[in-house]
Amino acid sequence: MFKKILYPTDFSEIAQAAIKYIEQLKSAGASEVVVLHAIDSRSLDLLVYNPAVSMEFEKTLREDAQNKMSSVRSHLEGMGFVVSTGIKVGIPSRVILDAEKQEDLSLIVLGSHGKSNIREMLLGSVSEEVIRSAQKPVLVIKR
């Protein structure tokens, strides 16, 4: 029922806080974690007009995400989980919902910033969109 968890993360404090809930779910049967990070293509589009610069920025963001992802992977593997990871460029809620369709998941665990996050105020709440459209159960960890 909680075997395979999709854990979308923006590497924020609240996303990191979700990890301890994933750990707690081990004793309820959780054994695999798919960690997913989305680089928001709209932020790139909003910020940068020159495609060459945009690609440069994306490369930097991707490298930064890869470093953080390695640390999340080690952390979860240290807890005994089978871990797979992905970094995708796109609209985060769509990236997450696409992953939900492709993976044979039990549960999505995600942190929610609430209204305090300027990005979410501008671009819409990732968690609200995921909760609304997901078919699997969603555990929402609040700020």
Place this chain on the structure above:
Amino acid sequence: MFKKILYPTDFSEIAQAAIKYIEQLKSAGASEVVVLHAIDSRSLDLLVYNPAVSMEFEKTLREDAQNKMSSVRSHLEGMGFVVSTGIKVGIPSRVILDAEKQEDLSLIVLGSHGKSNIREMLLGSVSEEVIRSAQKPVLVIKR
């Protein structure tokens, strides 16, 4: 982390389906369940113009809820949970969020109808409002 669960229910199929997730959380430390049903005061106001009839309807709804609540209580007690129950008249999301403030909770577990439910289309989604405003983690079970 999952010790005391607030379980708001409208006794629908999806709300009932949430019970098996609560059961699964036992091995992750869940031991107490607060079952809460809200009779929507707005539905009564929309339906009935005569206050005497409205009170009559409320009484009937309350008796029906008490019967269903007994059955939920037995079911959860049979799983070994310490159970307390409440039936309140009000706006369901507010009733739930008030209970969250008063109880020393670990987690809210609730079923979500999504857009398929006419009541939620008219009166707004209870689950969305709860998820948005709750401070505790919320496990959302989807239809």
